[in-house]
Amino acid sequence: MNWLRIKELVRKEFIQLFRDKRNRVTLFVAPFIQMLVFGYVVNYDIRNINVALVDHSYTYESRKLVDTFEGSNIFHITHYATNDDQMEELLLRGKVDMGIKIGPDFAGTIRKGQTASIQIIADGSMSNMASMRMAYTASVIEKFNLDTIRELYPQQMSYGKIDARIRTWYNPNLDSQYFFVPGIVAFLIMLISLLLTSIAIIREKEAGTMEQLIVTPLKASELIIGKTIPYIIISLAQLSAIIVVAIYWFEIPLKGSIILLFFAACLFLLSTLGVGLFISTISATQQQAMMTTFFFIMPFFMLSGFVFPIANMPTFVQWLTYLNPLRYFLVIIRGIFLKGVALEVLWPQFLALAILGGLVFSGAILRFKKRLD
Amino acid sequence: MTLSNSNSIFVENLEKKFGDFTAVNKITFSVKKGEIFGFLGANGSGKSTTIRMLCGIITPTSGTGSVAGHDIVTEPEEIKHSIGYMSQKFSLYEDLTPYENLRFYLGVYSVPPSEWEERIDWVLNITRLREEKNRLTKELPPGRPQRLPLGCSLLHKPDVLFLDEPTSGVDPITRQHFWNFIQQLAREGITVFVTTHYMDEARFCQRIVMINEGSIVASGSPAEIIAAACPGKPQADLNDAFITLMTRTDN
Numbered sequence: 001m002n003w004l005r006i007k008e009l010v011r012k013e014f015i016q017l018f019r020d021k022r023n024r025v026t027l028f029v030a031p032f033i034q035m036l037v038f039g040y041v042v043n044y045d046i047r048n049i050n051v052a053l054v055d056h057s058y059t060y061e062s063r064k065l066v067d068t069f070e071g072s073n074i075f076h077i078t079h080y081a082t083n084d085d086q087m088e089e090l091l092l093r094g095k096v097d098m099g100i101k102i103g104p105d106f107a108g109t110i111r112k113g114q115t116a117s118i119q120i121i122a123d124g125s126m127s128n129m130a131s132m133r134m135a136y137t138a139s140v141i142e143k144f145n146l147d148t149i150r151e152l153y154p155q156q157m158s159y160g161k162i163d164a165r166i167r168t169w170y171n172p173n174l175d176s177q178y179f180f181v182p183g184i185v186a187f188l189i190m191l192i193s194l195l196l197t198s199i200a201i202i203r204e205k206e207a208g209t210m211e212q213l214i215v216t217p218l219k220a221s222e223l224i225i226g227k228t229i230p231y232i233i234i235s236l237a238q239l240s241a242i243i244v245v246a247i248y249w250f251e252i253p254l255k256g257s258i259i260l261l262f263f264a265a266c267l268f269l270l271s272t273l274g275v276g277l278f279i280s281t282i283s284a285t286q287q288q289a290m291m292t293t294f295f296f297i298m299p300f301f302m303l304s305g306f307v308f309p310i311a312n313m314p315t316f317v318q319w320l321t322y323l324n325p326l327r328y329f330l331v332i333i334r335g336i337f338l339k340g341v342a343l344e345v346l347w348p349q350f351l352a353l354a355i356l357g358g359l360v361f362s363g364a365i366l367r368f369k370k371r372l373d
Numbered sequence: 374m375t376l377s378n379s380n381s382i383f384v385e386n387l388e389k390k391f392g393d394f395t396a397v398n399k400i401t402f403s404v405k406k407g408e409i410f411g412f413l414g415a416n417g418s419g420k421s422t423t424i425r426m427l428c429g430i431i432t433p434t435s436g437t438g439s440v441a442g443h444d445i446v447t448e449p450e451e452i453k454h455s456i457g458y459m460s461q462k463f464s465l466y467e468d469l470t471p472y473e474n475l476r477f478y479l480g481v482y483s484v485p486p487s488e489w490e491e492r493i494d495w496v497l498n499i500t501r502l503r504e505e506k507n508r509l510t511k512e513l514p515p516g517r518p519q520r521l522p523l524g525c526s527l528l529h530k531p532d533v534l535f536l537d538e539p540t541s542g543v544d545p546i547t548r549q550h551f552w553n554f555i556q557q558l559a560r561e562g563i564t565v566f567v568t569t570h571y572m573d574e575a576r577f578c579q580r581i582v583m584i585n586e587g588s589i590v591a592s593g594s595p596a597e598i599i600a601a602a603c604p605g606k607p608q609a610d611l612n613d614a615f616i617t618l619m620t621r622t623d624n
Binding site for chain 2: 002004005007008009011012015016019020207208209211212213214215216217218219
């Protein structure tokens with residue numbers, strides 16, 4: 001191991017990286033923009049539900065039901081329709097997310113002490129959104145029933161009541177950005193480190209400079225170290241930048257240790273740089289390397305628990321997720337960000353990342369050395 | 374190892390097989406220190422495989438050899454320190470300046486940094502690139518970038534210089550410059566091992582080995598080779614000899 005060689009290789013790599021204007025943009029502007037855009041995009045929260053109302057009852061009771069919906073601050077009656085066709089038209093065009101239809105006998109039925117029905121029609125084309133809207137609807141109607149009973153029989157309530165004081169720890173407002181923003185940080189780091197490493201080596205092959213390097217005393221291990229150090233530095237710099245965005249722009253609290261987070265990132269980079277090296281040994285051109293990178297990125301993304309919970313996956317696929325470094329890093333980054341936990345809780349993930357990273361990286365080095373001969 | 378004192382390159386029964394295919398078939402030759410040695414053969418004749426074995430990039434299947442006093446099988450790393458290599462394809466970084474390219478290779482050859490300025494100075498002189506040392510290599514005027522690889526291959530003062538078709542695609546004037554310089558290097562004691570397709574250039578070689586389908590078909594000075602390949606044709610040149618030797622099937 002000759003440090004002068006490695007130093008000059010790292011130096012050369014940085015000069016080449018920053019000389020290209022496009023690279024400078026890709027390296028520093030793109031992650032910022034992606035972080036900002038993705039941070040807003042990945043949002044499961046349902047705050048504004050637009051509702052079309054068909055009120056054939058038009059009574060005090062129906063008005064009160066509508067007020068209860070409006071009062072929730074989640075539902076907004078944006079359209080008043082006069083018949084079913086109009087309502088359907090609004091749903092079809094996506095002007096509203098939900099329709100409420102109150103029949104003419106609504107008030108009469110209630111006054112008789114019977115159960116009146118109203119019709120709720122939800123746009124089910126996005127099933128998870130629809131089911132959340134239905135859940136909100138049910139809670140609004142429950143509130144209506146309770147208020148009505150209380151209004152009619154204020155003194156005769158002989159029962160006490162249960163008050164469930166629900167607190168969601170680690171994310172009190174159930175803000176989905178809390179969940180997703182740390183995930184985006186992890187994903188962006190993976191994408192950048194994977195792609196840059198493979199391209200850095202392929203570029204030498206394409207330009208024919210690799211042939212010249214092979215006849216020099218530069219050893220394969222020195223070449224690998226010299227080629228990965230710049231991308232470790234760049235990935236960590238980008239990690240810092242996007243963490244700043246996550247904390248100060250999206251106001252995600254960082255409860256745990258930032259040093260531990262960087263340590264985890266280094267272990268994580270071992271795997272991603274290893275995969276990058278591996279891709280460079282199976283690709284001949286930069287286009288091939290990019291295609292192969294996306295071939296790797298998709299399963300890493302889908303099988304990580306970033307969007308879809310691992311517990312919901314078929315058992316066989318769940319086993320596959322154990323091979324995915326992103327899976328462990330996501331648990332770590334969410335744990336450190338939101339729960340403020342450290343090694344006493346996260347050690348299995350750290351251990352898994354270290355083992356996986358060690359295996360992938362040394363495997364890639366062996367393959368890379370063989371390829372040079 | 375008495376031979377290696379006067380012989381800069383020495384191989385005996387050198388063989389390389391890729392599976393069933395014999396790329397180089399037990400060849401034996403030697404090159405004296407300070408000699409310009411031509412290694413000629415058609416494409417696919419085993420030329421490149423031989424050079425790769427001599428440079429310590431691939432290991433021979435059998436046979437022995439030494440380059441600049443180092444065994445090609447057991448000391449490939451030492452060989453890499455003692456040789457310079459220039460490939461037929463331009464293989465330096467076009468997005469670096471000549472200066473940056475030189476500095477990078479000085480580092481890769483672990484030349485002590487205290488000697489860098491002097492070496493860079495010397496190379497910029499011989500390549501006549503001093504004016505352009507801080508311009509991007511890809512933006513240099515046509516013909517200039519090609520001077521740089523030779524300079525790079527000499528940075529670490531190698532004992533042996535391997536030139537793999539160094540003048541393909543180079544204009545006649547630059548080629549003349551190039552050969553003058555190569556002859557000067559040889560006089561200074563550097564061994565030059567060169568492959569070429571241009572038979573008029575092979576004249577500059579003191580000795581030539583011709584290889585066809587992995588076997589040596591002729592060796593000697595240009596005049597000896599012509600006389601042996603084309604007997605009774607006093608006006609024959611190296612070109613005629615080359616074609617005769619490469620197309621002869623009963624070899």
